[in-house]
Amino acid sequence: MAKWYENSAVNEGIVISSRVRLARNIKKFPFPVQMKQEEAEEVLKTVKDAVLNDRTPLANAFLFRRVDTLPMEEKRTMVESHIISPVLAQQQKPCAVLVKDDETVSIMINEEDHVRIQTIFPGENIDAAWDLADKLDNLLEETIEYAYHEQAGFLTACPTNMGTGLRASFMVHVPSLEKTGQMAHLSRTLSRFGITVRGIYGEGSDSLGGIYQISNQITLGQSEEEIIKNLKNAIHLVKEQEQKARKAIRQKDALAYEDQIYRALGVLAYARKISAAESAQCLSLLREGAQEGLFQWHYPKTMYQILMETQPCHMQQGGSKTAEQRDVARASLLRQIFQH
Amino acid sequence: MLCEKCKKNPATVHLKQAINGTVTEQHLCQACAEADGFLTDMTWNHGSFGSLFDDMFQDMFHFSAAPEALGTKEGTTRCPVCGMTLEQFKQGGKLGCAACYETFAPYLQPTLKSIHGSNEHKGKIPQKSGGQMMARREMETLKRKLALAIEKEEFEEAAKLRDRIRQLGKEE
Ligand SMILES: [Zn+2]
Ligand SMILES: [Zn+2]
Numbered sequence: 001m002a003k004w005y006e007n008s009a010v011n012e013g014i015v016i017s018s019r020v021r022l023a024r025n026i027k028k029f030p031f032p033v034q035m036k037q038e039e040a041e042e043v044l045k046t047v048k049d050a051v052l053n054d055r056t057p058l059a060n061a062f063l064f065r066r067v068d069t070l071p072m073e074e075k076r077t078m079v080e081s082h083i084i085s086p087v088l089a090q091q092q093k094p095c096a097v098l099v100k101d102d103e104t105v106s107i108m109i110n111e112e113d114h115v116r117i118q119t120i121f122p123g124e125n126i127d128a129a130w131d132l133a134d135k136l137d138n139l140l141e142e143t144i145e146y147a148y149h150e151q152a153g154f155l156t157a158c159p160t161n162m163g164t165g166l167r168a169s170f171m172v173h174v175p176s177l178e179k180t181g182q183m184a185h186l187s188r189t190l191s192r193f194g195i196t197v198r199g200i201y202g203e204g205s206d207s208l209g210g211i212y213q214i215s216n217q218i219t220l221g222q223s224e225e226e227i228i229k230n231l232k233n234a235i236h237l238v239k240e241q242e243q244k245a246r247k248a249i250r251q252k253d254a255l256a257y258e259d260q261i262y263r264a265l266g267v268l269a270y271a272r273k274i275s276a277a278e279s280a281q282c283l284s285l286l287r288e289g290a291q292e293g294l295f296q297w298h299y300p301k302t303m304y305q306i307l308m309e310t311q312p313c314h315m316q317q318g319g320s321k322t323a324e325q326r327d328v329a330r331a332s333l334l335r336q337i338f339q340h
Numbered sequence: 341m342l343c344e345k346c347k348k349n350p351a352t353v354h355l356k357q358a359i360n361g362t363v364t365e366q367h368l369c370q371a372c373a374e375a376d377g378f379l380t381d382m383t384w385n386h387g388s389f390g391s392l393f394d395d396m397f398q399d400m401f402h403f404s405a406a407p408e409a410l411g412t413k414e415g416t417t418r419c420p421v422c423g424m425t426l427e428q429f430k431q432g433g434k435l436g437c438a439a440c441y442e443t444f445a446p447y448l449q450p451t452l453k454s455i456h457g458s459n460e461h462k463g464k465i466p467q468k469s470g471g472q473m474m475a476r477r478e479m480e481t482l483k484r485k486l487a488l489a490i491e492k493e494e495f496e497e498a499a500k501l502r503d504r505i506r507q508l509g510k511e512e
Contacts, residue, residue, distance in 0.1 A: 027438065034422040034436035112434065146466050147438040153461030155441055157434040159448055160455050164463035221458020
């Protein structure tokens, strides 16, 4: 089964992926922070059954994975793949995730809320992501009664998510806005419209390879459609600004612009050891170069997939390594991809 | 009714708790309720939990009650359903259960306004609880209409309304 990040749409535009997250709680249990061990187990079973006992092809594509009993390394790898959140990786109480075979859907159980439905689509595809999340929400609701209040909407552990419980986000690659230092300014502007800018791994994380997540902040008082429309307006602005900045940088010194991109290719194709930060930087330049038509992206994987697979915990798999051993392994993996 | 605990004082605190879907009722005197840690000057004597929930939400979302007006003191407010205290909530930023929304309403109110700038859900309505809600609303409207029809001696209309009310009652 091809994963969403293997789709070429992930490589082609400023928008890498579109994501929707719905936070839900089950009426008859306290929220995870106040849950007892037995209650947590019961929530796991309830949600698992709601999905796996459904006889539709959609439900059949899910795999149930218990998370709290996994080794930390494995959990971190799942975080790097965006299958689970850092919060779920830290959860001490019984918790799990239901993952769809192409990794477009993960349903986290007993994260901050009982249920976190997450859908990811390649490229600019937020409507499809919302549509699927909405369907899954309906599927769960056939057997589960949610904590809901007429005026307050869906009740969530954190009041910042109440109402729709919806977080819609675009993952964007904006190297030029980052380079020119415009990202901070842009994120202040967007915040006035209820839009938040975060690093690649969500709240509090740094940006990596010019990648940011842009999402709605407001969940109450707007319908899901309004929230998504507002976010689309924001993304339009971001794309416009990135294109402008890119053009300006390239026009200012075309030779220097091309030079740094081809140097990045040289590093990725020939380096003998490379850190996660440097490889992210080079991958970012290459993705931009291909988009700007300097060369064809004929490599077997998308930039985003390579970025993900060269993160520290992914590199750690197959036995523990020192930082230098990881850098050597990373360089070797990159050479295989880029010496074409 | 006497207090269930000391069996001496009259029960003035009537507490309905829904834990894991099972509703338990407790009838205590003020002293025993306080001793049990159910210490709030704001919640008790309000009767059943359900109506309290709605009242509080009205306060919460229409901003009609100032936090002080409810007379809660920090540190003494505790959720009667999950046991979370205001202190814990302030530290962790996470509520313990659906009822916490009502318990901590005076404190949530200003925060929500600044986070969302709005106070009413306009999004998706779950089919299950949403259906019940819609049926309840319809029932209320029908009963009002029926009373009006009887008052105006419009008996044909009243009969129709009564049939509809009966049917709706059966569906539930
Ligand atoms: Zn007593
Ligand atoms: Zn509570």
